[in-house]
Amino acid sequence: MQFKLVPEPPAALAFVGEVQAAVPLVPGDEDDCCARIIRRTDVGPRDEARTWLTFLRALELATEGPSGFTRTRREPDPERLRRAFRERVYGAETVLEILADADDPLAAGTVFERFESEIPHYERRKYGARLEEVWSERVRRLLGWAVLLDLAERVDGRYRSA
Incomplete structure (x- = not known):
């Protein structure tokens, strides 16, 4: 799930x-x-x-x-958090793959553009005209968590794989 x-x-x-x-x-x-x-x-x-x-x-x-x-009675161990983030948060693995495939650091907007095809169809219907607003924010948050979990780095306002 x-x-x-x-x-x-x-x-x-x-x-x-x-x-x-x-x-x-x-x-x-x-x-x-x-x-x-x-x-x-x-x-x-x-x-x-x-x-x-x-x-x-x-x-x-x-x-x-x-x-x-x-x-749960488990501590928020960074290695366990990284694994769960990648496996259990929708889009996290895809965002990390986008960063890994890039030659240069990417702006959050560019990551969103490359991620956009992964947005489920029912989400497109649900948000309609607000789709880009909602999902670009989610991608931005995924990037922030990737940095916090040492899975990515932020360089001059752009992101790259760690």
Whole structure:
């Protein structure tokens, strides 16, 4: 399973652990978990907390079961996060391949142009005229996470494979 929601990358990877710690060990519904994330971290508003909750699931730092969401008992180890990011976040591997295939560092807009054909058809219908706005932001966030996870480098406002 792959997840599409990607939060704005934080300044430091340690923040991932802070958000994970805000997710309860005892299952809670989405509203309760989002409220805890907002209360215990700098994340807000609720939509961004929901995005973080989904992203933590992608990184295998939280799970969703029949009783709600819980945090996993694994630390946000950078190597494990890199693997989960590549395998479980929709578009991450493709963005990294685009960077690896480029001879020179690429602007985020160029990465989006090369990624655009990977956008699922139902997403095209869902967003219509807003497709480029929504997905170019997602690609920009994927690039930011790739840098944070040491999978890519940012050089003069452009990106290249690490």
